[in-house]
Amino acid sequence: MDTPDSDGMLAEQLLRLTRRLQRIQSRQLEPIGITPAQFRLLRTTAHYDGPPRMADLAERLDVVPRAVTTLVDGLEAAGRVRRAPDPTNRRVIRIEITEEGRAVLRSMRDARKAAAEEILAPLTADQREVLGGLLTALVDGMPERRRC
DSSP: OOOHHHHHHHHHHHHHHHHHHHHHHHHHHGGGTOOHHHHHHHHHHHTSSSOOBHHHHHHHHTSOHHHHHHHHHHHHHTTSEEEEEOSSOTTOEEEEEOHHHHHHHHHHHHHHHHHHHHHHTTSOHHHHHHHHHHHHHHHHTSOGGGOO
């Protein structure tokens, strides 16, 4: 039976794993010259069918619009995104991923796969399947606005 102590231990293990994932991700992003927040914005932008508005990105990322502006500024300076006027409303700016940005996403996909292999190496195929089911149950239990 679960006790508060075992729940606390589980929470600590999850936090340690999260920190390990963050260290691995930072190590992968550094040579590319992109921050974790910029990568998250780039990845989120790629999930839209068409170029999103900056307000859409702010809402999806659950940040203030000014934070998106700062991230877009950095990505635009590096040639990974570009601002484009909305064809139906000239006051609206949309964010488009450039070919350079797509290349970053491809290289990060490969790097993330390698990182996952590193982290999951101690687990058997059956254990990975169980873990996947447990993580899905946890993610599906999250409030909708937090999923990205």
